[in-house]
Amino acid sequence: MRRVVEVTNIKKSFGKLRVLDKVDFYVKEGDFKVIIGENGSGKSTLLKIMVGLLLPDEGEVNVLGIDVKKQWKKLSAKIGVVLANERSLYWKLTAWENLDIFGGIYGVPKKERRKRMKELLERFGLFEYKDKPVEDFSTGMRKKLMVCKALIHNPKILFVDEILNGLDPSSTREMVEYLSELNEKGLTVVMISHVLHILPESADVALLRNGQIQMEVKYKDIRSKRREIYEVFEKLIKVGEVDEKDILFSREGYEDKA
């Protein structure tokens, strides 16, 4: 599979704080990649660099063959992005109006747009609330709608920042199942998450620590081991490594395997 996201030697500082330090990261077509790390480790910064919202101080970013630093608007039509901010929807408008407007902005033809809006809203159980303003929605409903909005133009890659936070268990499962289903149909997913116990089996997990991608592992390889998943991840995120019995590959090993 070809690489659809290639981040090479990225450095990013805010003032004196070095957030990313020579990060190399790639995502292959059809991957479900989850970036994990402590709060403030630079996950969102990395994601924002990949979608073009942020410019790195150094390094190259290439997504779907597009130089993101120079042509981020060209890229925007081909990717979907869900940020953590619930306010990224127009709260005074209804769910239907939000999707209609964003579908229009992304150039989805009216007939196709309406069909897709219906499908997406039905998939997330929001269709019966389509005429309610977003301000009347719960957090979970808004997050689902944010995903619908990001998918309205049928993107090739979906970038998702902490979408699972604030969702109840059944909504979390529903969201992960849907993302997994889309991934199985060919959508590449790059997700940041602190909710790690329910990721799809096929997911690859990348640990961002001390400004670098320190380790990449198959999610199923962590999950199948002896300890509670949270305990393993807690140690992984904090210390940057876990017992050999909890994890199968180092970053190098993973890459060899991949």
Add this chain to the structure above:
Amino acid sequence: MKKIFYLAVKDMKIRLKYKFVWINMALTPFFIIGPYVFSSRIVEVNSLAESVMIGALLWYWLNQYFFGVGDGFTEEREEGALISVILSPVSLLAFLLSKSVDTFLMNLYITFFTLIFFNLSGVKLEIHLLFFLLLIISGVYITFFSIFFAALSLWKKKIGSINSTTQFFFGILSGMVNPVEHFPHYIRFISYAIPLTYLISIGRNIMKNENGSNFISQLLILTALSFAYLIFGIWLLRKAENEIRRKGEWETW
């Protein structure tokens, strides 16, 4: 163009959710510019009141553009939805142009009611085709000027805080009530850098039914000046965009 259309529709849909705002928009301009117009009637010369009304009305157009277009980024940033537009294929310029379409429609609505209220109050403006052309030209050129201001306040956020003050500054200096020829030389120098100055002057010429050749030169200067603001505004927008992308400040204000 389609992107601009959808964003303008979005603004209109949001506005339609606030029913009372429409009453506010129909009445407020009359009450704001009324004192200027009615004061000028003390001298019992109707043409003076009409002349002030033209100036004040066009100034009100500028106000709306400075709030609608000039403050466009700030408003949606505070709401939080700007980031979704930024992440979409919509350029910053297209976003501002959509705000301009929305403001133009609002200004037509405002002008319609304001003229009715003034008419009922005894200040009658002779409306003809040239007057509507002036409004359209005003919409386009003040948009260019507002794009420059919007870019400036995107680049340096603090500038957005003096939006209202700037509007009054432009109002007085552009000859809203007092022709700029009455200002001292050094102030006139500033007045002639404000597009509104030419619009008001052209508007008054139209009102006096003067020959078109009297204001054609002003129209040419206005056109050149407005395009200069637009070009500088677009350059500044690009600069601001790169600056924000470097600092990661799309969601701060």
